[in-house]
Amino acid sequence: MTLHRPPSILLHCTMTLRFKLLVGAATLFAALIGPAHAADPALVRIGVAQQGSGDPPTFGGSPAATAQLQHRVEDALQSEHVKVEWIFFKGAGPAVNEALANKQIDFAYQGDLPSVLGRANGLKTHLLLASNVRAGVYLAVPPDSDIKGVKDLKGKRVGIFRGTNLQLVADNVLKENGLTERDLRVINLDTAAAQAALASKGVDAVFLDYSLFKLQRQGLAKIVYASRDGGLQLTRQAHLLVLEDYEREHAETVQKVVTAVVQAAQWSSDEANRNALFALWAKSGVPPESWQSEYAKQPLKDRNSPLIDPFLVARYQSVADDALRLNLIRQPVSVNGWFEPKYLDQALKSLKLEAYWPRFDASGKPIA
Incomplete structure (x- = not known):
């Protein structure tokens, strides 16, 4: 298992080979979960870049996880008789990217670097909101x-x-x-x-x-x-994104999903719910004590904010720049046009939460 210290060119080739192997494994998994097909208006498929735990699988540590555990998306789409599937990927971000490329999921909860790698490889997505930031x-x-x-x-x-x-x-x-x-x-x-x-x-x-x-x-x-x-x-950031094709065809559904996750973010950000939140996330198999340690001396609002603020945008551009510097991608990636805040803005307005979460500048300082 020992890795020697190759020169930069060999390192790049080695990492490229590993990335291809990950993609190959993800392709096999994608084949197992079913063939690619056009978006089904009666089905919403949300990919999660985690393995998940339990039966049915759950996860913790983010407003997206709260939304899944509290069935908020399902409730929001119930009147339309839309079924919601949460699909978990042991292969994490690379496997999620492959499923997105094959249009086997419509939305994805994943981290900043995998989404940058996906964008660099031509995935057409829009980032809708933050979900677990400054981790x-x-x-x-x-x-x-x-x-x-x-x-x-x-x-x-x-x-x-x-x-x-x-x-x-x-x-x-x-x-x-x-x-x-x-x-x-x-x-x-x-x-x-x-x-x-x-x-x-x-x-x-x-x-x-x-x-x-x-x-x-x-x-x-x-x-x-x-x-x-x-x-x-x-720190690292995570988000909820959607395929551009799905968004184009089902904008109303996208709005309902975003609003449901924002509601979950508000509940997850309320300090009165801190113990209840960690108990809820413990259903993922991670005990409450671990969440207490993870969030010690941190306001819930700072970690569970859904906002697309200057800090979030700057971090994603920095991730893209670092990925290029480290030869994880071959060409520059710009975040311009990648974030689509209109659904988040509408959710914040309808829920009267425009001023609920603090906004941070690019350096991470609170904006007055």
Whole structure:
């Protein structure tokens, strides 16, 4: 599993090959979930860039997850007898992109980097609203490890889930500490595999998300770094997007879906619901204690805001620029025209929430 340190050209070829392998696996999965077909007005298919847990599968950590758990989209479309399908992808963002390309889903909840990769490869989508913003990543090691921080990772076996919005934050964290992936022995591991590898000491460290808190409480891991402590430029964003073709044909349905998720965002942002929110998200298999740790000392409004504000737009452009710098994409990607705020604006107006969430400038400072 050891990766040597190739020169930049070989690195680019290696990453390109890995991306193609991910796409190939996603294509196989897409074939399993059914053939591509035109948008069905009686069916809304929402792809989720997570594996999901339970039967039926659920997820947590975002207003989109709240909307699914509270059946808000289903309720909003009930009068039209529209069926809603939530489709979960273990292959995360790359698998979601493949399903979008094959028109096997209409909407998608995913992170910033995968959507940038999709746009760079010609996917025609519109970003409708934010859903889980300013989320960090964590670096964890076995409890008896002598690794105390990021600088100690040189030459170590480190798990990173490539192709996800976690990868780019990890790469920027390494950069701030004078390292790149080439200085490590990187192993591409999804969330479940990374947890198992860390618990069994099959790796020296992993960059991962809130799932690490449970391992730490079990005495199987030690979190030694949180990217959010380094500033908002080291956070990742997620969103709900829609295929342009679907939006063009079903604008009224898009509006109802967006309004339902905004309602879920408002409920998820109410501090009076904090404990109830974490209990709801615990249905995804992540215990309330982990959500409490993830959201400690953070206002719910800051994390669960659906707003398309200057901060969000700037972060997505920065992700696109970083992806080009790291050779994850071959050509520049502009976010101009990618965001479609009219549905969000209408939802905020109809729900009288125009001033509910704080807006942030491009640097992450609140706008008066």
